[in-house]
Amino acid sequence: MxxxxxxxxxxxxxxxxxxxxxxxxxxxxxxxxxxxxxxxRPLALFESGNLQAMGYFLSAFVPPVTSGEFLALLLRATLETLAMATAGIALAFVLAVPLAFVMTQSLSVSRIGPGRGRWHGQVLRGLARAATLVLRAIPEVVWALIFVRALGLGPAAGVLALAITYGGMLGKVYAEILESGDTRPARALLEAGSGRLQALCYGLVPGAAQELASYTVYRWECAVRASVIMGFVGAGGLGQLMDQSMKMLNGGEASTILLTFLLLVLLADALSAALRRLLA
Structure with missing residues (x-):
């Protein structure tokens, strides 16, 4: 050949x-x-009138405001935002863990052999999935508008809005993370007569702890950003301060607030890296 x-x-x-x-x-x-x-239409950004308008708007952001009075307001708003995001994620975690526990199919005792309770588990898992769908389908800003009407202006409305929406998100993703990992230890524990809670804690969580922690911290970072958006509807924090600065056309204050956002994101990245090293 x-x-x-x-x-x-x-x-x-x-x-x-x-x-x-x-x-x-x-x-x-x-x-x-x-x-x-x-x-x-991205080419519209480069039209002369639009470029001039953007340049005028961005020029107002320099220099950032560093007066002591404004920094005191900024510090208080930052603490409110962190408190809102942290409390919201904590409540969301409390809501998400039971939902994820119910939805995780590898923890179903009826799946390891014939049993009378198989359809009960399927119905319960379906209800839990429907609950997570409803919770995460409504944006947190809508919940914030509802709770602001009920509770008045302040971060309490933002905490509840984050807890509801992020509870559905965390529950769904927690269940997917637990299912995507190695489920053999949990199955072995269930076959040996262990309870579902023990199978979760000793069979599934150790192998998925890094990913669970990383996603939780990421959602906390998202909650910080979401709390800013909710501040525009009266939920307090940095968002409300940003809304006031933008309405007053004070770009220097807005620039200082944006730099604070950047520092908070860097803090979230550092926290996520530290948790991953701790759980490694």
């Missing part, structure tokens, strides 16, 4: 090229109407 024969019998391109190209074309065809509905 000569070299020409070998070259003829060897494919000259990736056999999956056609499938990948077809998938790319389909994706572009589906993306185009989505961008059209979203009125996505």
């Amino acid at each position: 000569n070299a020409a024969t070998l070259a003829a019998g060897r494919p000259d391109r990736d056999p999956r090229t056609r499938g990948r190209a077809t998938g790319l074309v389909i994706a572009l065809l589906l993306l185009w109407p989505v961008l059209h509905l979203a009125q996505f």
Whole structure:
């Protein structure tokens, strides 16, 4: 067999090229109407009038305000935001753990063998999934608007709004993390006669602890950002201070608040890294 024969019998391109190209074309065809509905026109940013308006707006952010009176207000608002996010995530955790415990199929005793309670567990898991869907489907800012009407202005409304929405998010993702890991230890414990709680604590959690902690800290970081948004509807914290600064067209104060946001995100990243090292 000569070299020409070998070259003829060897494919000259990736056999999956056609499938990948077809998938790319389909994706572009589906993306185009989505961008059209979203009125996505990036070239409009570079029009002269728009560039001038953005430049004027951003120029007001320099220099940041560092007066003692404003920094005192900023410190209090920052503590309110951290307290709101931390309390909201703590309550969300309390709500999410039972939901995740119910939804985790690897903790179902009826799955390890024939039993009379199989359909009961399926119904209970379905109800728990429906509960997480309802909790996370309504944005936290909507809950904040409701609770502000009931409780008045202040961070208490934001705490409850975060607890409800993030409780559904944490419960769903906790169950998925527990299911995606190695479920054999939990199954072995259940087959040996252990209870579901013991199987969770000693069979599933040790292998998923890093990922669970990392996602919880990430959600705390999201809660800090969400608390800022809720501040615009009267839930207090940095968001309310930012709303006041923007209404007064005080870009220097807004710039200082944005720098504080950046420091809070860096704090969340450092906390996540420290927890991962601790649980390693």
